[in-house]
Amino acid sequence: MSTTATSAPAIEVRGLRREFRVRQGIFSAPRQVIAVDDVSFAVPAGSVLGVVGESGCGKSTLARLILNLLAPTSGDVLVDGKRLADMDRRARARLIQPVFQDPFASLNPRRRVRDIIAMPLIAQGDVATDDMNRRVAEAMERVGLSRDQAQRYPAQLSGGQRQRVAIARALVLRPRIVVCDEPTSALDVSVQAQILNLLAELRRDLGLTYLFISHNLAVVEHIATEVAVMYLGRIVERTESERLFAAPRHPYTRALLASVLTPEPGLGVPDVGLGDIMPDPANIPPGCRFHPRCPVAIARCATEAPKSTADAAGLVECHLAESVG
C-alpha cells in the first residue's frame, strides 16, 4: 500500500485461498465451500490490520491460515519476506503467535499459570531453566499479572486475568506478529477496555504488528491503523482506519458502519438496509457476491463480478465505487 507502507511489511499474504468440502447429509454429494478466496495484503511493521465481517465471512479461517493451523489450498504467507510454510514449527512460533477469543478454552485448566506461559519456551527445547524463569516473570510483569498469580490455575482467575495469561504466553518468545482473533469478545466492557489498552501499550513499547480480527467495529476503529472488510471470503474494501470510518466506499462497509450502535440516545436503531437474505459460504451468488443484499445493486452486479481496484484511497471491490486519483 503506497499510502501506509513507509516501512517494509512485517507480514505479507499473497493470493491466499482455502477450500473446504462439506457434506450436508450422509447421502448428498459433498459441496465445495471457499472460505477464503484470493486474499492478499501486506501489513507494515508496527501497524494493526483490523479484519471485520459477519460470522461465516472467513475471518477466523484467515487467522488460522496465517498461523499455519490450517494449510492453504493455494497462496503464501510471508514474514519478513520468508515463506512461513518453509519454516519449521519452532521458527514459526518465534515470529508469530496467537491470542484467541475464549481464554477459558485456550488455556489448559490443569496447568499452573507459569507453566502455561513457559510452554512456548519449553517447546523451543534449548532454553535454560534460569532463563526460562526470568522470561516468564518478565512476560507476566509486562501484561500486569502479579507474581503470586504464577502458581494459580486458570479457573482461579477472572476472565480478564485469563486473557492476560494468554497474551503473556504469546509474548514470551518475543514474536514480531500477534494474531488476535476476537480477543475481547468474551469479556465485559470494563475488562475489554483494560485488555485493549494493554494491547495498544504492548504494540507501542515492543513494536508489535497485529492482525486484529473482530466483529466489533468500534473496537477495531479504536485499535487498528488499517481495516479490511471481508464478505464471503473476499476482502471487499481495505483502507486506513480513519478513511474507512469517515468515507466508506463499499455498500457493505456502509451497512456494517450503520449497524454500530453507539451510546447516543435518541438516534434509535438504524435500518441497515440489508434485507433478509443471509450469506451462505456454500452457495456464493454469481456476479458480485454481495448483490442479493446490496441496497444499491444494479443489473450488472448480478452477472459480472467486480474487480478489486486499488487507488490512493485504498482497495475496493464494487462496480459503483468511484476511483480516487
Add this chain to the structure above:
Amino acid sequence: MSALLEVQDLRVTIGSTAAVRGISLSVNKGETHCLVGESGCGKSITALSIMGLLPKGSVRETQALRFAGEEIGGYGERQMEHLRGNRMAMIFQEPMTSLNPAYTVGSQMTEVLRRHRRVTRTAAVDRAAELLARVGITAPGLRLGQFPHQLSGGLRQRVMIAMSLMCDPELLIADEPTTALDVTVQAQILRLLAELQKDLGLGILLITHDLGIVARVADRVSVMYAGEVVESAPTVALFAAPEHPYTRGLLTCVPVPGKVKRDEPLGSIPGVVPRMQPGFAGCAFRDRCPEATDACAGSFPRQNMSNDHQLLCTLAPGWTGSAAA
C-alpha cells in the same frame, strides 16, 4: 395508570451468594426498561425470579411483585405456569439452546398456544404462520416444518420472538436477545422489537450489557452492580448526566468511533464484579471506586433527584472528582 410490572425490594439468595440485593423497578405498558450491567451482577437472576424460573435452592423475597395490578409473589407453580408464555413471555440469549432441537418450529410454536388457549390445531398453525410473517420471515409455511438447526441464528431469534407472541403477552422479558448475533442482524432484530412494541403496546424488560443498545432502545435505564440498582433514570437523562461512578466508568470504557482518539487509552474500571455474601454492608462498588470515602462502608439512603433520577451513592449529584471527565 398503574405499572404493568412492579417489583419492590426483590432479594434472591442462591446458596451462600446474595445474587439480588433489594431491587425495585417497574415497567409500564408500551415502555422499554433496560437493565444494564456486567456479567455476574444479577441481571438474569432478576429476570428469572420475575418469571418464577429460579434454579432449585434459591430463595426469593419481595415486598411486592405485581403484574397488571395483581400480586403474583405468592403464586404457586400452577398459577405461574398459567401466566408464563401466556400473559408474560421471555426470550433468551441463545435461541439454539432455548429451542428444542428435536421438534419442528411449527410444533413448538403451536404447543404454546394450545397449552393456554382452546384452539384447534389448524387455527394454531395459522396463528404461527401469521406471526412468522409478522417478524419478517419469508416463506413461513416452509419454516414451520423445519428444525431449529436448519435456521440461521437471526432466523432462530425471530422464531423465538414469534413464539413469545403466540398468546398476545402484555409483558416481554428479553435477556440479551441479540448478543449471539451479528451486528447487522442485531440491528434488524432490535428494530423488529421496537416495531412490535409500538403495534402491540408491549411492556419490555430488556436485559443487556451493551450501552449502545440501551441508548438506542430504552425509555428507562437501571444500572445494576453486584445485585443492586445503583442508578436509575430516563434514558436521555442518564446519558446526559450519569451520576454513579460505576455508570460514568462504564461509559468511558466503550470505544465510540470518532469520539475517542486512537492513541488515548480507554477508561477502565480496575478489578472485577465481586461475589456478594448475605449481610454485606455499604457500597459494593467501593473497592473499585476512585471516589470512595469512609462513608461508603456504612449504610446510606438512595437519593431521589428531580426528573425521576435515582442514585445509590454517597456523592452529591453533579459531583466532579479526580476521575471525572
